[in-house]
Every structure is written in C-alpha cells, then in structure tokens.
Amino acid sequence: MPWRLLKFALKSKHPEPRMFTAHSELKESYDAVIIGGGGHGLAAAYYLARDHGITNVAVIEKDYLGGGNTARNTTIIRSNYLTPEGVRFYDESVRLWQDLSQDFDLNLFYSTRGHYTLAHTDSAVRTMRWRAEVNKHFGINSELVDAQAVQRALPMMDITCAGHAPILGALYHAPGAIARHDAVAWGYGRGADRRGVEIHQQTEVLGIETDASGSRVAGVLTNRGHIATRKVLCAVAGSTPRLLSMVGLESPISIHPLQAMVSEPVKPWLDPIIVSGSLHVYVSQTARGELVMGASLDPYELHSTRSTLDFAESLAAHMLDLFPFLSDVKVVRQWAGMADMTPDFAPIMGKTPIEGFYLDAGWGTWGFKATPVSGKTMSYTLANDRPHPLIEGFSLDRFRRYELTGEKGAASVGH
Ligand code: FAD
Ligand code: PYC
Secondary structure: OOHHHHHHHHOOOOOOOOOOOOOOOOOOEOOEEEEOOOHHHHHHHHHHHHHHOOOOEEEEOOOOOOOOHHHOOOOOEOOOOOOHHHHHHHHHHHHHHHHHHHHHOOOOOOEEOOEEEEEOOHHHHHHHHHHHHHHHHOOOOEEEEEHHHHHHHOOOOOOOOOOOOOOOEEEEEOOOEEOOHHHHHHHHHHHHHHOOOEEEOOOOEEEEEEOOOOOEEEEEEEOOEEEEOOOEEEOOHHHHHHHHHHOOOOOOOEEEEEEEEEEOOOOOOOOOEEEEOOOOEEEEEOOOOOEEEEOOOOOOOOOOOOOOHHHHHHHHHHHHHHOHHHOOOOEEEEEEEEEEEOOOOOOEEEEOOOEOEEEEEOOOOOOHHHHHHHHHHHHHHHHHOOOOHHHHHHOHHHOOOOOOOOOHHHOOOOO
16 A cells, blocks of 8 residues: 555645645756656656656646646556567566556556457457467467457457457457556656656747757757756657757657547446457446547547547447447547557657757557656666667667568557
C-alpha cells in the first residue's frame, strides 16, 4: 500500500499539499528544457533528476499537465509487439509499470487484466501466430488461442459477431493491463518537482533558437520570456510538426484525430481488455464500472480535438455486434486526441541533426504504455548525448535509410 495513503489516514488534519510548486518566474537558463508536460516529458524530467542528478531542468507546458493525449487515452498497457525492437522496449516498460505506484507513493490503479486481440480472418490468425512466436522468443507471455477458448473466457460475447465476422481465434497476452492515466502525469510531475525540476504550466514555446552556426540549440522562446539552454527535449505528440519546423526539421509524422468514448458505470462484467482490429473496437472496464471504448483513427489528417457523432454511432454498432446485451447502456462522454502517426507505427526517439535537440515523438495511438520506458531512455540519451540501446531502432534517420521498424501489425487501431 502506498505510504502516503496510510500517513494521510492517520493524520488529524486532512488538507493535501499541492502536487507541484507554482513558479512565478522562469529562470534565465536551465541545463535542459523539456517541451511538453505530458507523461513522456514529465517522465523524462523525473528520471533525469532521479537517475542522472540533472535537476536544473524546466518542463514547459502550454496548457495543463497531462491535458494532451496523456489524459485522453484508453490506458491499454501491453508488450505483445511484432518486432524484436518493439518487444524488448515495451517489455521493459511493462516491467517499470509494476513498481511505479510504490516509486511515486501514489496509487495509479495499475490493474493486470489480460488482453485478447481477436482474429476474424485467416490472415489475422497468421499475424497473431507470428506475434505469439516473436513474443515467446523474448520471454513474453502471449499465446494463440482458438475461438472456443475465447468463448469460455468471455461467455457474454457473441463470437459470431451477429454473423458478420465470426471470431476464429485470438492472441492472448496475460500481462495486458490498464492504469489511471492522469495519475501517471501527476506522479511523474510531483516526483520531478520534489527533486528540483521546475514545472511551468500555461507557458507556450513559440520558438527554438540555435547558435550562429545554426546547428546547435541555444535557447527557447516562450510567451513568458526567453530561456538559454544547450539541451532541449521535444515531447509534444500532436504538435510535433509545428515544433520541428521551429528548428527547420521535418519528419514523416502526420496528425490524425483518434477518438474514444466512455459509458455510464455498469456492474463489473468485463475483466480482460478486448481488441478487434477488423471491427475497429477496443474496450476495457474501469474499476468504477465504465466501459472505455475506442475505434480506428479518423482517416484524414486534421490538427483538432473535435469528436463526431459518426464515430459514436459506428463504434456503438460494432460494440453491439460483440456484446448485444449492452444495447440499453448509455454513452456519457466522448472526446478526441491528436495522434502523431509514423509510417511504420513505431516511435521516433533520440538525437536529431541539430546538436542538443532531442526528439520523443511519433507515439500515435500507442504511447501511453511506453511512458515509463520513454522517460528512462530519453533521460539517458539527454544525459549521455547518445541514444539508449533500447531506442536505437527508433531513430529519426531510419526513414532516410528506408530501414523501417514495422509495427503496424501490432497496433490496436489502424487507418
Ligand atoms: P501528450 O500527453 O500529448 O503531451 C504533449 C504535451 O505537449 C501536451 O500537454 C501539449 O499541451 C504540450 N505542447 C504542445 N505544444 C507545445 C508548445 N508549443 N509549448 C509547450 N507545450 C506544448 N496509447 C497506449 O499505449 N494505449 C492506449 O490505450 C492508447 N489509447 C489512446 C486513445 C486515444 C483516444 C488517444 C488520442 C491516444 C491513445 N494512446 C494510447 C496514445 C497515447 O495517448 C499517446 O501516445 C501518449 O499519451 C503521448 O504522450 P506524450 O506525453 O508524448 O504527449
Ligand atoms: O496501443 O494498445 C494500444 C492501444 C489500444 C487503443 C489505442 N492504442
């Protein structure tokens, strides 16, 4: 049990201290500036301070902590990827997740549920078998199961999907989990703050400066003033193209809305996480009983977080194909985030052609689960000015070399 909870229960006075210090002024210079106060930026700040002793750091967030994709996602955590690079990387993340509530002394409601990726076609069965074999090779607990095993585990599911798309089998991944997303941002933020990192919310980066040669980072311009620094980490997910243009860089990232919705709370009936790429559905049930549901990306590039009736209608229809008994359950909320999609569905992490400018981006629909490992590996990369071995397959220049890290077959959602 987190100690904080016990201490809180035994206290006679109960006002909680604020999570972070509010700094009224920016300093003139920092050893490192992290742009983006989502999970990734905050995790990098936390591990920079905790593991590398680098604490003269500012996290610059234009809005509020975790208000980007971090608190808009459906919180699925898993390591059942397709490429060796991906499997090793996400497996390390799942390992880090296990201790995070204790590390932060904050309950993240990390809940291991098991994860089924349903296969409705022969080619999907082949991909699931492939993933199961790669996973097993790296010691990850994944296996191909048949339709009867799916029906036994989920008796309330119509495995014929109303006759449209009968389920032939599934990839079952026992470590699949969910967690409370905004608490992850608060935990990393509070941990970084306590170690001396400054978090500046409501502060927008408007420009990034280089030295006279144009090849080295020199500072950052914000709506609250100028900061000198020789290290900048850009962790802004859906705003990556805009930030890259400030230093004259390009990437193959395109921004697509990804929508999700949540139902009213219902009695607990769904323990595992269910994903169907063919039906464009994924769903899990929270501890409060809400069904958290999502579908595929909107098929057009759009820098916006508006959500649509179209999405809610088609997702509800597919949910009812799988679970017809939910027809009276109400949807209470829907929203969208801006997914920074890469052509190979793998992230872009590490150094860039601008010295001192580091990139953590291309997290598309899959980056929440990577929050701990991205923080660990990006803090190492900044501190040592060389990529952490776990992120070598994710460099920006892989696209120039046509050496892609193809993870599309392991994404829960596609175009
Ligand atoms: P963000 O949380 O978006 O943080 C970036 C921050 O940068 C924002 O707070 C933004 O305000 C700030 N910023 C931008 N521009 C500036 C600027 N100029 N100056 C200062 N600050 C700036 N992943 C999974 O692993 N599992 C899932 O189940 C899952 N489901 C998803 C469902 C949806 C609907 C969405 C949208 C995404 C989902 N994802 C999922 C993906 C995941 O949410 C993201 O990959 C992850 O949250 C990215 O974290 P981040 O910290 O990089 O970005
Ligand atoms: O990466 O597992 C995932 C995921 C599920 C829904 C969106 N992303």
